[in-house]
Amino acid sequence: MVARGAAQPWIPSVLRHLYRGMPHPETWLRVTPAGLWCEPGDFFIDPTRPVARAVITHGHSDHAQPDHEAVLATPETLAIMRARLGAERAGRQQQPLLPGEVVLHNGVRIWLRPAGHVLGSAQVCLEWQGSRAVISGDYKRTPDPTCAPFEVERSCDVFVTEATFGLPVFRHPPPEQEIARLLASVALFPDRTHVVGCYALGKTQRLIALLRRAGWDAPVWLHGALLPLCHTYEELGVRLGDIRLATVAQKGALRGAIVLAPPSAVAERWARRLADPVVCLASGWMRVRQRAKARGVELPLVISDHSDWDELNATIDETGAPEVWVTHGRDDALVHAMGLRGIRGRALHLVGLGEEDEGEDAAPEPAVPATAEGGVA
């Protein structure tokens, strides 16, 4: 792949549609068992198994799998992949691509735009014979001090979106408000340790940055599993302040402290051995009480690195795409809502993309069967 200067100037989609013979993206961008495949370019986007050529949107494990031959991604995503997977397994050939640059590969133009999801996350924009598709990867629109904000790529023929929170019950409150709730709880229970479950990549660093912005200058203590990626973020220029490794041996020192840990660890013996812990979990799923209850959470914090329902719909409208494909999440509600606005929606049912935002092992909740049941109470 060869870099070819800046992104091409904006062309109104109406004009491009008038160009006869322009292929529809479904003729050259296909769903395969390994993931989304660009046929003329012979490369995959976020493939779920090792392939010869991959374009990676961001470093989360269900998007950035090990052992590809050639990997194209932002420099930050490549660094995160090396940190998570080890240099040997993060792609035999790593090719960095900065947002704003374009590469041409087998006649397919490829460029990236920030997705606002985690550090390095990017949307993958593809154009072949005048036909254009944008693959969002995971994204959010709420400002995040640890990564570049989402940029809308207008004039695409197809926008491929995630839909992790694709139900109108998911509306994330301002993250500052949730951080204020956490700090109010720390003030109310000064002898207890607040253990916050959060995803190792992105959520952890964002929480630390939000705490700093809210004036929390004390050390933020980390479960060992969260430390390496924090170091990667710092090497990439994201300042996190005083972060320290938390061990149960420091039980006394951790009274009144904030400890971050993987979601799987907060309900386990590790956390239970801290001083009278207040178990918190930072995730968009915490909006629903039953989910919070099921995880044994005492203080649910609704902080998500994914778009909520309003952000998903607003983004779809802003792209102006006449057709939207949904990769993972709740596609039924989103496709229905788009239909009401005259946008053609299609559920891709990609395999292997997990239910993110909570933890590696967050098993999808069984949907409650739709038996008739009355009563608001």
Add this chain to the structure above:
Amino acid sequence: MSIPAFAALLERLVFTPGRNAKIALLKRWFAEQPDPDRGIGLAALTEELTFATAKPALIRDLAAARTDPVLLALSRDYVGDSAETIALIWPQRAGVNTPPPTLSEVVEALDATPKSELPDLIAGWLDSLDANGRFALIKLVTGGLRVGVSGRLARLALAEWSGRPIEEIEEVWHGVAPPYLPLFRWLEGKAERPDPRDAPVFRPLMLAHPLEDADLATLRPEEWRAEWKWDGIRVQLCAGPGGRRIWSRGGEDVSAAFPEIVEAMDFHAVLDGELLVIRGGGEVAPFADLQQRLNRKTVGPKLMRDYPVGVRLYDLLFEGTEDLRALPFDARRARLESWIARTCPARMDLSPQIAFASVHQLAAIREGARAASIEGLMLKRADSPYVAGRVKGLWWKWKRAPLSIDAVLMYAQRGSGKRSSYYSDYTFGLWRPDGRGGEELVPVGKAYSGYTDQELLWLDRWIRNHTVARFGPVREVEKGLVLEVAFDAAQRSTRHKSGVALRFPRILRIRRDKPAGEADRLDTLMALVENREAKAKAKAEADAAAD
């Protein structure tokens, strides 16, 4: 800002398992909220104040008018609770910046607004609130708050917040009404303690500690008095010129459920006793019978005839206006006996004392007590004053050991409230001959507690994956999962297909290791019932011989 503040309190209380943490949250509420809202909030949490002004259907109609039906249905299926779904999905209207209502505004407006204007009123409030606020408001106006803050816990929090002893608060609690302004003034040192005068207030009950083997060794028989621990509900009867009340153990007013007892309280005294269903001849019925009478706002004549109640008296706290609580137990007992002899109250009798010469003999008596109406023994120190709460070393309860069976899960039903999206109520059965040379399962009981959250998740998944039929909210499952079920007693019952009813069944363990065919047989359970009755009969005969 009081609805948002109330919503924040509510949310934390719902998720907070620890008692001390709940108390800390309530203390902050008392310290930070203005009157009358703090009192209204307190009354709403303890269900002293409930509204059912708005029907759930009204709220559903409001939501239906503002949302797409498909999206509403998909959301409802996912969330599992209508009130929560509506609180979350309610569309925020741009440009609405009316301040959210205070609790007192809500209470006043609900009272003053004609029914026809209720939908607009509530919709206006919902527009001014965020998701948590909407959830709290919907629960409040439909009367479905249920956060599990007992009056007792609230009074403990008041005591800790104010530094006043809980007993002092307990004794005035029922003499003040929401929003409790005189109470808060007193607790903040701004006024004298409100005087209940003759009001029939609740006096905190004296409670017993469970007896451990180590305590047993230290007992000197001559210092202790023994009584049966009757299996009913503990009550305090309070009657005088100011009125008559039957208080439950936790200080809830249960008078309305037992009008015949209230009628019989034609005296001026405060008594401690056990409310039981007692049939002709003084025979105490199993607890299942008493259950027919509980949690009722009113009772009809048929219920009063079929389940006649009486009170077995344990103690005398006040005679007239004389407070006897500081007297030693033996002295109070003597006063109680002579009071009963003089007053002869209808529907009441004296809880008999059990003579014993040694701890060994007492253990034998407890072991022999298998009558369904007896839970075990009570041991009271002869010189114990009547003190509130559970003071160690004065009163002991010595329950019979629980029993258990290995049963097969047969049906599951979704829980209510917070557990509405999980299959959390389990009907289980035991094997018996089916009359054709084979074996069949017969249901023997239903349990909805005892498991951990993890076990609940596991059971829920197992049930969803092993459903063979559905009947509304109930699923019938493959007969393949064994549950170890603990219970306090097995009682004969004509209302159960199996002929037996279990007392306090709860899931002790999931026996994934045990094949369903090796679960217990109905005979095994019936033997426990018959055993008890036989032993009780033998014991009664032995007692008669000893007299």
